[in-house]
Amino acid sequence: MRTTVIGCGYLGATHAACMAELGHEVLGMDSDTDKVAVLASGKAPFFERGLDALIARHTATGSLRFTTSYQEAAAFADVHFIGVGTPQQPGSDSYDLAQLFDAAGELAPYLSGPAVIAVKSTVPVGTAPRLAHLIRAAAPAGDRVEVAWNPEFLRESFAIDDTLRPDRLVLGFQHARSWGESLLREVFAKIIDSGTATIVTDWATAELAKGAANSFLATKISFINAMAEVCGKSGADVTALADILGHDHRIGRHGMRPGIGFGGGCLPKDLRGFIARAVELDAGDAVGILRETHAVNERRRQHVIDLTHEELGSDLRGKRITVWGAAFKPGTDDIRDSPALAVAQKLHDLGARVTVTDPEALDNARKLHPELDYAEDPVAATEDAELVLHLTDWEQFTHLDPVRLALRTTGHKLIDARGTLDTRLWQAAGWITRSLA
Template structure:
């Protein structure tokens, strides 16, 4: 099939490459010529394992490529290319508010609709407030020359950064919201995803609002689970208990499970924080705000973990940061990503620097993005260089490189052997055995 993908950011670039991998002819569009040039050259402006390899495999012009994928800045070319258009643009948090900024989605619809003069299917994948699809379907019909012959479906994405290619090619489920169950839109999406359906991936068909709610409900549940174990970490610290052992005991309960039950510095990134806030805002607009008031505490617990890490670091520095060097290992909000949006690690680093600490940051992939966001911080080219002369080392993003560090190597360069494990991912006995003072969130000292 011929497919277009509108928006080639994290979601769009991944979706375009993976649709080519499934055998479709794909045309990706973005308004940023530099981004289009880079994607056409076979590389992404962000780090996602396996994605560059897929681009080289399929982008037109590369030796041995299938030629099934190319990119453009032309809306007219997109409209002429095919009749199935995926909208994959960003939906950030509105400035100064909790609500979702729908301007990019609306702009995409408004740019595409006037060019659709024949029957077509537009498929939204962006995370939007419930009720958006019905409004956008009407907007499409009004602004398109083909009127109601242009149909809208909503097909939310469930990508995890660091696993986006796998999550697209081997998803745990596909959800589509359509105007008419069993109608043409559903049948066309079944054709698009036929290789996945043949492999047994569940295909769930729903109305617009249910499909929209699946993504926000899933993210809210995940955020709640993470904040729950971090709330238990607060109790453990007060009671002298060990949250890691508590979590392990809870994980054996089939009703609870152990995934995402790891206490630490909390969640960040471009999805969970803004999605739960937008969900709260939308519930208020619908008159159901009391149903989601618990998410305010979920958000609050998450932010308190950052303040607690700063407090622990201050204690390790003798109750003050002035004249103290602090090494921060990690800048990305999670490993296997260079995404620093709402990064807990950089938030902690920034707070410490504002309080007088001399902070040096190292991350395997996110250094360029971190420098752009926090230019006043110090940066190093390795964990060893970041730790040189440090009075305390903070482990804040659980990259494998950090988990496999030899404490003896860092011992040779630090001013004091003190480490704070913000992710409960290091081996306490290994570090203590090497003469380090080891502290972690939710664990006894």
């Protein structure tokens, strides 16, 4: 089949490459000429494991192309996926839908025949009717344009696998037995035939799916971090407690690791956006637990600052601190709402000399936080450091030699805010280690 993907950022570029991998002819469209040029050259304009190779393979065969023309996209296919960004509005927790409505408004006037527009962008519930009205009013095809909701559930650094082998496929339509359903089932035939659970539902339920899923995942992470606070006061072992809870099949072990908390472009944004929309719907009391989820997550970052004061004193001016990590999690160069950078910036504001290192995210970090110091090598980053903070759990950091590092640092103090280092080895090498448990 032929499909287009409107918006070629993280979500769109990944989806376009994966649709080509499924055997379709794909045209990716984005208004950013620089981004389109990079993609057309066979590369992604961001780091995602395996994506460069996937894009290169399919651009080489011609099954994946990119354009800046809405008119070309409309003429290319009858199935159009929209994957533009929906960040939070400046000064608000609500979603900014400008890119979504702009993209739909630009595409619609070129739709002269039957077409399906499947939206993948995360939105507040109630967006679909507004978008459908705009599209049908602007499109020459009118009501022959079917609007569907197809939320994504991607994990950064696992995005290809999550697209080609998802846990579930959600398709939302205005009416039951939509002709658009059969068309999208054909697009996703290989995924459906592999046994993937496919849920066909209404617009509102499909719109809620992504925000609700991320809010639940955020709550799970904050729950174990709240238990870490209780364990800290009671003398209990939160790691053992997490293991006990994780063996309950109703809970599961994934995400049950205490640490600095969550960040990134999805969980924090969708948690806040979900709360904001619930308040607008006069259901604010129902999401009180989600407000506390957010509060716990913010406290974890402050806890790192508090431990730093305990180790280095109340006055951090001139103190040399090394931060291992800039990305919000390993396997990506994404620094959106990164706990590591939030802590690094706070320590800098308190007068500390902060050096940040990360395997992939330094270029992005430099752009957003030019006031911090940076080092490509995690060992060199610790030169004369009085304290090392382990804030993003890249595997590379777990293999560093604490004996060798002790020769470079002056303080021999480590805060493992991710709980993935073997602190017994560090203690045996003469380090004082702290954790957030």
